[in-house]
Every structure is written in structure tokens, then in C-alpha cells.
Amino acid sequence: MNTTLLAERYRLTDHLARGGMADVYAAHDELLGRRVAVKMLHANFATDEAFVQRFRREAQAAANLTHPNIVSIYDTGKDGGSYYIVMELVEGRTLREVLRSEGPLLPRRAAEIASEVAAALSVAARGGLAHRDVKPGNILLTPTGSVKVTDFGIARAWDDSEELTKTGAVIGTATYFSPEQAQGHPADGRSDLYALGVVLFEMLTGRPPFSGETPVSIAYQHVSENASVPSASNPDVPAELDAIVMRALEKNPLDRYQSAEEMRGDLLRFLSGLPVGATHPDAATRVVAATPPPTVPPDETYRQLTPLPPERRTPWSVIIGSILLLVVVAIAGLYLLDGLSNTDARNALVEMPGLTGATEAQAIEELQDLDLRFLLSRQPSDEFEEGTVASTDPVAGTLVDPTMRVTLVVSSGPETFAVPGVVGRDVTAASEALREADFIVRVESVTDDEIIANQVISQDPPAGTNHPPGTEVLLTVSAGPEQVVLSEYTGFTAIDALAALSNLGVQTVVEREFHPTIPDGEVIRTEPGALEIIPKNTVVTLIVSLGVEPVAVPSLIGNTEAEARNALAALGLNMVLGEPIEVTADSGQEGIVLAQGTPANVLVEPGTTITVQIGEVPPPPTTTTVPSTTTTTTTP
Incomplete structure (x- = not known):
């Protein structure tokens, strides 16, 4: 990866792992000159105060723990919009x-x-x-x-009484x-x-x-x-x-x-x-x-339980070696006896037979028949099977003095090399290292919630075992977390949506907000949204409705009828006139709201009707003139 300098001090060098809410990198502390690990909060959580608070709490809690069996915390901070923790880099698995x-x-x-x-x-x-x-x-x-x-x-x-989740x-x-x-x-x-x-x-x-x-x-x-x-x-x-x-x-x-x-x-x-x-x-x-009480030796620390080895038997090489020793002694004795009886016969030349491809036993038998002494040498060979003759010295057809030893080169099989260890490496780099060592690479991908994509999880044959060139090495490589598709959950109850998301295998958090049309307790949306393809270990936020957001009734006392109606309409409320309140003409309250049915600051849903009472001056008395009689009538 391209190196990044964090907080003008920590140079990120390698991406090590990805967790549910953070990535872990190997880094170099430029100030103290040491290797460290840096955990960085995922960008999509950096703006979520609850996650940031949990992330900081991790650093504060773990930094107070000092013990050989606990990974040490060195530093914590924020660089731009990224929150991070610096900790001990532990080599191993x-x-x-x-x-x-x-x-x-x-x-x-x-x-x-x-x-x-x-x-x-x-x-x-x-x-x-x-x-x-x-x-x-x-x-x-x-x-x-x-x-x-x-x-x-x-x-x-x-x-801690404060709920962070x-x-x-x-x-x-x-x-x-x-x-x-x-x-x-x-x-x-x-x-x-x-x-x-x-x-x-x-x-x-x-x-x-x-x-x-x-x-x-x-x-x-x-x-x-x-x-x-x-x-x-x-x-x-x-x-x-x-x-x-x-x-x-x-x-x-x-x-x-x-x-x-x-x-x-x-x-x-x-x-x-x-x-x-x-x-x-x-x-x-x-x-x-x-x-x-005894513990296992260090080299068996991680040994897998295996059945007991079969009963040991005397190796064929020991048996054949013993036979060859007896044969050599016998030939030497015969040669000495022959030399004492006939000095001229010692100088007779023998033609070297063609033994290439013959088994070791066949070659020895033929050399013994010719009374030729020999030396055995074992060497790797890609051409000849193990236990067969790869070459002789001298070559076939050469006239050999029986007083000299010939050399029999027997194949020990193909030359083997140690398989490089590539677990934990990127699959491209791992494949290149194996091919450079003349091994054939086969890759199988599996989903993994913890190991990042394209990182080698295991290899077969294991690292350090010896195998001939051309041996196939199987690399099991992480394909990253399993991918899932989010369904549309709008209109689901929160309980039903949580159950469905749990069956899908994702983690969830719930947030509540008001909505003008979706009833209280039903899902408004998810983040990420419906039909998005996401890793199975992604945290999905479920936004659940609190219902319609209520409004506070304003104080209407002292407003004109028009002012009161406009104030209520701006909040989505309706107004109806109640019985007018009688006032005098000189009171200055005619046409003014003097009372309201719902008090000010009471929370009501939009669309609620508020009753108001307006000041009204009663009409003056009506006078009617009748011949010979004057009658005064007051209109109620």
C-alpha cells in the first residue's frame, strides 16, 4: 500500500486486518523509531458520536491495563476526520x-x-x-x-451507567x-x-x-x-x-x-x-x-494430535548395505586368492556394462558377476526413479581394469526444496514467491468475516516441508466477508425488521426520528439503503418512525382574528370561532382574541383545530315611534 503519515508521526505501511468497526495497519513510529499497530475507525462511523465515544472508551480502558498477556496501548488521537489508536505490534499468529x-x-x-x-x-x-x-x-x-x-x-x-449503544x-x-x-x-x-x-x-x-x-x-x-x-x-x-x-x-x-x-x-x-x-x-x-507434569517441547507447541507411528522396521537400505558389505568382502577375498594364484589374470580388462535405468539390486548383481569392484553414490534426479541407476563412471562400453573401482550413481528421486511460507500474505505476492521456487499454484477462495480479501488463510503443503519442483501448492484465500443484499424494510415494524436483518447475518443499530406519514414504530429506511450489496459484517442502521412530530400551540391572546388564523395555519393548525365575548366600544378589544380553547405551549398534532373567542361590541338599542305611544325596545 502507499505509505500514509498519520498525525505527522505514524507512517502506515501494511494493512493487517479489518474488523467490525475499524481497520488495523502496521506502522512505523517516526518519533520513537519503532514498529507499532494502528487501529483506525471506519470512515462511516467517524461521524457517529456513539461509535466515536465507544472507540475512545476502548483506548482509555485498555491503556490502563498493563500486563504481559495484554496488548499495550501507546497513544490515541484524531487526524482530520480519522480517529485512531496506536498499540503494540505483536508478531505471530x-x-x-x-x-x-x-x-x-x-x-x-x-x-x-x-x-x-x-x-x-x-x-x-x-x-x-x-x-x-x-x-x-x-x-x-x-x-x-x-x-x-x-x-x-x-x-x-x-x-458505567451511561448506555453507549x-x-x-x-x-x-x-x-x-x-x-x-x-x-x-x-x-x-x-x-x-x-x-x-x-x-x-x-x-x-x-x-x-x-x-x-x-x-x-x-x-x-x-x-x-x-x-x-x-x-x-x-x-x-x-x-x-x-x-x-x-x-x-x-x-x-x-x-x-x-x-x-x-x-x-x-x-x-x-x-x-x-x-x-x-x-x-x-x-x-x-x-x-x-x-x-512435564510440558511438551517447544517445537511441539502447536502439534496437532496424531495417531502413534507404526512399529519401526529395519530399513531396506540397512539390509542391502549389509549384503553389499558381505559381497564386497567376498569379492575382495576372491580377488586376493586369485591374485596369489595368477598374477597375470589381475591385469585382464573387463567391458563396463550398460546399467543406466536398472534397479540398484540388478546393477550390483551384474557388477558382481563381472568381478568388478564399485562405489555407490546417491544423487537427486528428475529423469530416473528413486532406486534406479542414473549413471556410471566410467560409462558403458569402457574397458575397465578389475583392480580399479567403478562408481554407480543411484537416483534418490527428484531434488526437493522447502515450500515457502505464504500464509498471511497477499495472494499475488504469495503466488509469485511460490512460482519463483518452481512450485505450481492453485487458488481457492472462501468468504471470511475477519481476514481481508485476497489474503492467504492457509497453504497445502505446509511451509517448510520439502517437495520436488512442479508440486502443486493449494492456497486458500480470503474473499472477504460474505456479501448480502438488503431488502426493502420500509413499513415493517421495528421488531420484524430486526429479526429479518438478524437472519441475514448483519449487525444492526436503531435510530428514531419523526415522520409525517409513517406511523410510530414502523421502519422509515435503512442505511445502507434497500437493494445495496454489502459485506455480511456491515453494521446496518435501522431508522424507525416516532410518528408525526407534534407542534406547540402559540399564544393567540391579543391577536386579531386574521393574525391568529395566519399563526395557526403556519403550524398546520386550524381555527374556529367560539362564542364572542361582549366588550364595550371604548375598550379597544373589539375584533381581538380574548380567549383560546387550547392553552399556549400545549403540544398537539398538525391538523388540530383550535377554538378562539373574539371581543364583540353589542349593537345599540333600536327605537320605534308609534302614534300616541312611544315604545323603547332593546335588542338582545
Whole structure:
């Protein structure tokens, strides 16, 4: 990638990974002259205050944690519109990559890794933090075998009363959900221990205890189904380790280990060959043997469980060598005896036979028949099969003095070379490296939610194994997250839309806003929009209607009828005249609003009718003249 200088200090050099809300880059700290990792918030979240707040909280929380098993946080900041965190760059592989390429670990090594993860969680717990996303992808293994826990990206203080996530937000990974997380209840340190139990189960068996086609189906199993014991899938798992796993996987948090330190204590007792505190459901019927204390050698740290090798047999090379030794001794004896009896015969010349392509045994037999002494040499050959004669010295047809030794060059098969290691590299660079080493490359693509597109996930044959040129190397390459198409959810209820999006496999957050026509509780739109093709790990924002936005009734007292009608019309409200209020002509209130049915500042929906009463001067009395009689009539 083109290098970018961040904050005039960190030069980004390589894109390492893409997560749910951030990208991770390798970088060089120009000020301190060291390699670091930089996590940058995705651009589409940088304008979302909730995500920015969660991102900053991650840095603040993790920066306070100092422990050999926790990835260190060095710096945090903002460059332009980009928020970033600078952290320790850990060389090595994730536990997820190790399990994918090598399968289940030795029980002892699995317990060692789990104990170090528990140590990291214990430190976080003392700081009031829960990780809430413990999984193999967040556990790093260094070349020296050390364990480091990373990505406290969704951790938060247990005593923090401020809710940082919006309604419907999905936090964590379903495969490693605790039952309480799956049900939407708050997560604490015991939820992390459940997730660690899932990880330990996967290290011992090569698979998680629960799997399914959708996150919803997996979460359902976490809540309602019991996991089998690891030894049911891997008989090499000791009973004590079964008990530790099943204690961590208890559905009720009160039945689990109550702290990471307690679980780590059981793991350390197991590693020391001492009885563990956890009990197995069928412990009364099992005979528990003490675990042998020695650890595996460093070169077997990640060795996959394999069957015992077959019984060793005496190699054919030893048998043939012994025969050849006897033959050589016999020929030497015969030659010496012949030389004593007939000196002239020693100088007789023998024609070198054509032995190219013959088997080693056939060539030796023919040389013995001619009483020729010989030396064996083994060399690689692409032309001749292993164990056949590739050449002789001298060549066929040459007259040979029987007192001299001839050389028999036997093929050891094609020359082999070590396969380069290309896991983690871009597929183009990986393919070029393999072709330069004269290997044939075949590529298979698979979707992956965590590994960026075009990055090599695994290779077969493995790195470092020896194979002849032209051997095919299969590269399994990430195609990036699975792509899905968003449907049109406008008009759906929020509950129905959330269920549909969960079945689609995407994460969701909910936002609310007023809408003039869509009723309260129904979906207005999604971001990204309908029919867009998006990665499966994209966060989709669901915009849900609050209904029509209400308006505040204005104060109309003192306005003329026209002024009052215009003020209400501007807010989408109607006006009707009530009974007029009688006023005197000199009051100055004629035609003025003196009362309104709905008080000022009351919130009403647009279209509401407001009744007002106008001041009115009554008409003067009417006088009627009648002959001989004068009558005064007052009109009511």
C-alpha cells in the first residue's frame, strides 16, 4: 500500500486486518523509531458520536491495563476526520489461524493458553472491565509461545451507567456468546469466562461446542442446549480438563467460576498434576488419573494430535548395505586368492556394462558377476526413479581394469526444496514467491468475516516441508466477508425488521426520528439503503418512525382574528370561532382574541383545530315611534 503519515508521526505501511468497526495497519513510529499497530475507525462511523465515544472508551480502558498477556496501548488521537489508536505490534499468529491450519491442540498446551488468557481477564476485572468479545481471533500467539489478548473494543466499565449503544445494537460474536448476552442481558466478567470455556473447548476438539447457519440459531443453543464434554470428540482430553470446561460453560453465571483468577487457579492445578476444584457431571463414575507434569517441547507447541507411528522396521537400505558389505568382502577375498594364484589374470580388462535405468539390486548383481569392484553414490534426479541407476563412471562400453573401482550413481528421486511460507500474505505476492521456487499454484477462495480479501488463510503443503519442483501448492484465500443484499424494510415494524436483518447475518443499530406519514414504530429506511450489496459484517442502521412530530400551540391572546388564523395555519393548525365575548366600544378589544380553547405551549398534532373567542361590541338599542305611544325596545 502507499505509505500514509498519520498525525505527522505514524507512517502506515501494511494493512493487517479489518474488523467490525475499524481497520488495523502496521506502522512505523517516526518519533520513537519503532514498529507499532494502528487501529483506525471506519470512515462511516467517524461521524457517529456513539461509535466515536465507544472507540475512545476502548483506548482509555485498555491503556490502563498493563500486563504481559495484554496488548499495550501507546497513544490515541484524531487526524482530520480519522480517529485512531496506536498499540503494540505483536508478531505471530492468532489462535484462530493456528486452529484452522493445525487443528486441535495438545490438551496441556490448550490449558496453558487458557490460563494466560484468564490471567489477562483477571487484570481487566481488577480494573473494572469485561472484555465481552473473547474469541480465538482476539488471542495472539507469539513465536516464543507467549499469549496476548487484544481488542478490548467493546469492553466497558461495569459501573458505567451511561448506555453507549443504541437499541438493537449487537455486540460480540455469536459463536462465543454467553447465554446472558444471547438474551440481551448485561455481560460481566463471568460472561468472559463462558467465552473462554468455548475457546478452550475449541482448542481441545478443533470445533466450537455450538454451530449453526445463523447467529440467531447459535445464540439459541447457548441458551437452551448443553454442550457435550470435550473428551466425547477427543478421547485424549483428561477428565480434569473436561470438568474445567463444563464448569466454565454453565448456563447460570452463578454456577460458573466467579472470577478469572478462580478459573486460572484450576488450570494451573491441572498443569501441576494436582486435583482441580471443578467437578464433572459423571465424576463419581470416572477414575481420574493425575496429569503428568512435564510440558511438551517447544517445537511441539502447536502439534496437532496424531495417531502413534507404526512399529519401526529395519530399513531396506540397512539390509542391502549389509549384503553389499558381505559381497564386497567376498569379492575382495576372491580377488586376493586369485591374485596369489595368477598374477597375470589381475591385469585382464573387463567391458563396463550398460546399467543406466536398472534397479540398484540388478546393477550390483551384474557388477558382481563381472568381478568388478564399485562405489555407490546417491544423487537427486528428475529423469530416473528413486532406486534406479542414473549413471556410471566410467560409462558403458569402457574397458575397465578389475583392480580399479567403478562408481554407480543411484537416483534418490527428484531434488526437493522447502515450500515457502505464504500464509498471511497477499495472494499475488504469495503466488509469485511460490512460482519463483518452481512450485505450481492453485487458488481457492472462501468468504471470511475477519481476514481481508485476497489474503492467504492457509497453504497445502505446509511451509517448510520439502517437495520436488512442479508440486502443486493449494492456497486458500480470503474473499472477504460474505456479501448480502438488503431488502426493502420500509413499513415493517421495528421488531420484524430486526429479526429479518438478524437472519441475514448483519449487525444492526436503531435510530428514531419523526415522520409525517409513517406511523410510530414502523421502519422509515435503512442505511445502507434497500437493494445495496454489502459485506455480511456491515453494521446496518435501522431508522424507525416516532410518528408525526407534534407542534406547540402559540399564544393567540391579543391577536386579531386574521393574525391568529395566519399563526395557526403556519403550524398546520386550524381555527374556529367560539362564542364572542361582549366588550364595550371604548375598550379597544373589539375584533381581538380574548380567549383560546387550547392553552399556549400545549403540544398537539398538525391538523388540530383550535377554538378562539373574539371581543364583540353589542349593537345599540333600536327605537320605534308609534302614534300616541312611544315604545323603547332593546335588542338582545
